[in-house]
Amino acid sequence: MSTSPDLDRAAGVAPLVPPLPGPEDATLTVTALSVRLGGRAVLQDVSFSLTAGELTGLIGSNGAGKTTLLRAILGLQPISGGKVHLGPRRAGRSIGYVPQKVVLDPDLPVRARDLVQLGMDGHRLGIPLVPASKRQQVDRLLASVDAFHLADARVGALSGGEQQRVLIAHALATRPRLLLLDEPLANLDLRSTQETVTLLARIAREQGVAVLLSTHDINPLLPVMDRVIYLAGGRAATGKTGDVVRSDVLSALYGHHVDVFHAHGRVFVSVGEEHREDGCELVVDDCAGSSAPYVGDLR
Amino acid sequence: MSLLHVIFAPGLFSSPSVQAAMTVGGVVALVCAPVGVFTVMRGQSFAGHAFSDISATGGSAAFLLGISPLLGFALMGLAGAGAMEALGAGRHRGRDLVTGIVLGAGLGISALLLYLSTTVHTTTGAAVTVLFGSIFAVSSASWPTVIAFGAAALSLVAVVYRPLLLSSISPDLAAAQGTRASLVGAAYMGALALSVALSALTIGAILSTALLIGPAAAALRLAKTPGRATAWAGAIALGSVWAGIVLAYDSYGWPPVHQGWPVSFFVVTLVLICYLLAQLPAWRGR
Numbered sequence: 001m002s003t004s005p006d007l008d009r010a011a012g013v014a015p016l017v018p019p020l021p022g023p024e025d026a027t028l029t030v031t032a033l034s035v036r037l038g039g040r041a042v043l044q045d046v047s048f049s050l051t052a053g054e055l056t057g058l059i060g061s062n063g064a065g066k067t068t069l070l071r072a073i074l075g076l077q078p079i080s081g082g083k084v085h086l087g088p089r090r091a092g093r094s095i096g097y098v099p100q101k102v103v104l105d106p107d108l109p110v111r112a113r114d115l116v117q118l119g120m121d122g123h124r125l126g127i128p129l130v131p132a133s134k135r136q137q138v139d140r141l142l143a144s145v146d147a148f149h150l151a152d153a154r155v156g157a158l159s160g161g162e163q164q165r166v167l168i169a170h171a172l173a174t175r176p177r178l179l180l181l182d183e184p185l186a187n188l189d190l191r192s193t194q195e196t197v198t199l200l201a202r203i204a205r206e207q208g209v210a211v212l213l214s215t216h217d218i219n220p221l222l223p224v225m226d227r228v229i230y231l232a233g234g235r236a237a238t239g240k241t242g243d244v245v246r247s248d249v250l251s252a253l254y255g256h257h258v259d260v261f262h263a264h265g266r267v268f269v270s271v272g273e274e275h276r277e278d279g280c281e282l283v284v285d286d287c288a289g290s291s292a293p294y295v296g297d298l299r
Numbered sequence: 300m301s302l303l304h305v306i307f308a309p310g311l312f313s314s315p316s317v318q319a320a321m322t323v324g325g326v327v328a329l330v331c332a333p334v335g336v337f338t339v340m341r342g343q344s345f346a347g348h349a350f351s352d353i354s355a356t357g358g359s360a361a362f363l364l365g366i367s368p369l370l371g372f373a374l375m376g377l378a379g380a381g382a383m384e385a386l387g388a389g390r391h392r393g394r395d396l397v398t399g400i401v402l403g404a405g406l407g408i409s410a411l412l413l414y415l416s417t418t419v420h421t422t423t424g425a426a427v428t429v430l431f432g433s434i435f436a437v438s439s440a441s442w443p444t445v446i447a448f449g450a451a452a453l454s455l456v457a458v459v460y461r462p463l464l465l466s467s468i469s470p471d472l473a474a475a476q477g478t479r480a481s482l483v484g485a486a487y488m489g490a491l492a493l494s495v496a497l498s499a500l501t502i503g504a505i506l507s508t509a510l511l512i513g514p515a516a517a518a519l520r521l522a523k524t525p526g527r528a529t530a531w532a533g534a535i536a537l538g539s540v541w542a543g544i545v546l547a548y549d550s551y552g553w554p555p556v557h558q559g560w561p562v563s564f565f566v567v568t569l570v571l572i573c574y575l576l577a578q579l580p581a582w583r584g585r
Contacts, residue, residue, distance in 0.1 A: 076474060098470035107519045108340060109528035122465035123476045125458050154523045155468075170472065260311055 005052040026087055027052050027177050027210035028073065033082035035068050041234050042068045046082070048229050048238040050111070050210040052177060055201050057241070058214035060231030066214035067100065069231070070180050072244055073212075087177065096171030096209075100182035104163055106156035112166045113138050117280070119173025141169040145199060161192025165199065180279065181213035193220050200224070209239045218245065219266050232271075245269070310548050316463060320434045320544050320562070323445050327497040328510065328536035330449040333456050333529045333538075334494040335515030337487060340467040346383065346488075347508045349398045350495040352520060353379035353405035355504035357496075359412035364426070369444050372499045376492030379405065417568035431503035434544070434562050453492040459486045464525055501540065502563040510536055513570035517577035 026049035035043040040066035042065045050056055057224040060066050071077035073084055074097055086094055096119075104110075116138045121128055142148045145165040150158060155166055164184055171179055181200070185193045215221065218228070228244045230237045230253060237244045237253045244250075245267055250258040254271060261268040311317055338347050357375020361368045385399055437445075438453070456463065462483045466473035474480060490510075498507035518531035541564035550560040 058466075074475065097475035099469070099475060102469045102471060104468065105340075108334070108468060109519050109522050109525050110464075111523055114524060115468065118461060118465045118468070118472075119476075120474065122461050123478055124461050127457050127460045151522075167472075171475075 026050060028072065028087065028212075029085045031083045031085070033069070033072060033074055033081050034082060035065070035077060036080045037068065043072070043231075043236075044234040046229075046236040047157060047232075048227075048236065050178065050212055050227075051272055052208045052210050053204055054226040055204045055211045055213070055221075055224055056227040056229060057225045058212055058229045058231065059216070060214070060216050061216055064231040065234060066231060067182055069229075070097070070182050070212070073178075073180060074193075094174075094177050096174065096176035096179045098164070098167045098171050098179075098181040098184055100184075100186065100214075102163070102167060104158075108154065110155050111152050112142060112147060112155050112158070112169075115155050115166055116141050116169045116173055119170035138173075142166070144172070145204070146195075147168045158185040159192070160188050161195060164188065164192070164196055168199070168203070172207070172209070175207075178211060179209050179211045181211070183215060184213055185215050185217070197221060197224055213286060218269075221269065222265070250271045252277070307545060308551075311545065311548050314548070316435045317544060317548055319439055319442075321541060322331070323437050324434055324501050324540035324544060325537060326445055326449050327501045328514075328540045329533050330452050331511045332514060332518075332533035332536050333500055334452060334490050335511040335513075336486045336518060336528050336532050337456065337463060337467055337526065338491060338511060339515040339519055340464075343491075344508065344512045344583070345395060347491060347495060347511050348397050349383070349402035349405070350376050350379055350492055351499060351504050351507040352402045352409070354492075354495050354499045354507065356409040356412065357549075358499060358504050359409050359416060363412050363416045367441055367444065368428070368440055369496060369500050372496035372504065373448060373493055375405075376486070376496050377489065379512075380485075380488040380492045384481075384488060389466050428503075429564050431506065431561055433503075435547075437500060441500075445500070446521055448493045448497055452490040452497070455486045455490040455493075459483045463487055481568065497552070502566050506563050506567055509567045509570055513567075513574050514539065517570075517574040520577040520582050535570070535573045539566050540572060542569055 025221070028050040029245065030049070031047050032047040033043055046069065048056075053119050058069065065169075068077055072079050074095060086111065113135075113174065117128070117130060117134065119141075120134065120137070133292075138150065139148060142151050145168050147162065147165045147169060150162055150166065155163060168179075168181070168184075170172070171181075179200075184196060184200075188196060197220050200211050200213060203209055213221075218225075225241050228237075228241045229252065230244050232253050233255065235253060237249050245260055247258060247260045250269060252259060259270040261270065310376045335347075338344060354372040357371035357373070357378075358368045359371075360375065361371025364371075379401055381398055459482075462473060462476075462478040463486070465476065466478060466480060466483055470480060473483070494511060495507050498510045501507075503509055514532040514535035515528070518528040518536055521531050543562050547559055547562040547563040550565075551558065553560060561571040
């Protein structure tokens with residue numbers, strides 16, 4: 001485990017496929033995980049471990065199996081092989097989850113604080129009585145995602161980035177050791193994307209949470225990501241970012257030649273002809289060229 | 300004659316049938332409020348309407364068999380809830396389709412039963428009573444059933460309140476917390492069926508969703524917490540039902556027939572007015 005992103009991106013390390021077994025104190029260890037959906041192998045032999053305090057990116061194009069992997073970790077998706085092992089438990093639920101595309105209707109009579117409160121006790125029966133201590137806890141959770149000032153606003157009336165922060169507070173309400181986010185950056189503007197990424201990295205470091213978030217665009221994560229799980233064709237390449245996002249490693253993963261270009265602090269993965277028609281893997285869109293010294297590190 | 304006497308006609312509060320109507324209507328309004336708030340939040344108004352049509356089937360069967368219409372409304376509603384759950388109305392995609400199919404079947408059977416009623420009992424009032432309500436004709440013998448059904452519906456909502464609220468906000472968030480969506484959904488459907496039955500008794504099977512949906516829809520505009528929305532919905536429903544009863548009593552002297560206008564008309568109209576008034580702040584804000 002390392003808390004220094006700069007050290008993690010040390011240059012010139014041998015490819016990490018297959019990945020190293022997780023360290024003893026891993027928050028989550030996934031071993032040889034396979035999932036079949038309708039006779040099709042969605043995930044095959046996926047192994048990785050997540051460590052407290054680290055932010056891991058789950059990268060892959062649409063249909064690569066990102067959501068399936070997250071749901072398998074949550075136990076919402078039956079697995080056909082392998083093991084998902086959570087490290088030593090703390091009290092309460094040990095996984096926080098922010099699903100993809102949560103639509104919060106503007107008319108919902110629900111304030112941000114109500115939604116965070118439900119993160120704590122939403123599974124309990126009966127009508128809640130909210131004591132002052134719980135209220136303070138909700139205030140602290142909202143403050144930890146820079147959303148304290150939104151506490152009494154309707155959740156449905158908040159902007160996409162604000163809703164995302166409230167949903168993160170909701171997911172953190174049980175003080176989980178593992179925080180999973182499914183495409184949290186989708187439909188966010190440039191500024192909200194950067195704010196969310198920075199916030200998630202801060203949560204990982206300050207609260208000692210292992211954060212795993214899926215995205216189809218690796219670029220916004222480059223400044224803060226400790227590790228990457230790169231999904232393609234049901235298989236995964238995992239390891240430190242600089243060790244995985246390389247032409248040789250990704251070529252082995254895809255089974256044919258893949259180019260990795262670096263330009264202006266952005267990464268550009270060209271998958272080649274076979275995959276072009278399903279949206280190709282070029283992870284370039286309207287998101288920012290980050291100011292991270294990522295290109296330099298890789299060289 | 301003072302203005303007070305114009306609004307509250309002499310003899311209003313001493314009339315036993317008005318007292319009965321006020322009591323039953325009050326209970327029904329207060330039960331419909333929380334159930335209605337969840338119905339609107341979950342976007343299941345159409346399912347609520349389907350229940351009202353299914354209830355009409357139960358009510359007309361009860362009329363034909365000569366049993367309490369409330370029992371007919373509720374039993375058929377619960378059966379309909381089971382059918383809709385079994386056919387997959389819980390899944391968002393299939394919901395409209397299944398609801399539509401069950402609704403159509405209910406109304407079809409209802410048409411047959413009401414036709415048979417008119418031939419067997421040689422009464423023509425059955426259709427009007429079942430479809431459009433007869434709160435002044437609610438016998439005091441049915442009070443215990445009304446209260447029991449109301450208590451059952453409120454208890455169901457109270458027990459699953461938090462998981463129901465979370466799944467109404469987002470089914471995905473509820474699933475992530477390990478909530479058993481099917482159990483919560485079944486409890487809610489049961490409460491909905493009972494509320495529709497009670498509402499059907501008050502303002503008629505066809506109109507019963509008006510009392511369920513209208514006050515809740517207005518309340519969602521006015522309140523930003525679930526508790527306050529329920530309070531607003533309760534106040535609007537109660538106000539509409541009671542004012543509707545008063546107006547219906549007043550209308551005995553009105554043209555053209557001098558027999559009184561239906562309570563249901565007044566209640567539904569008042570609910571609509573409340574809903575429109577609740578929209579005003581939003582319009583002004585634009």
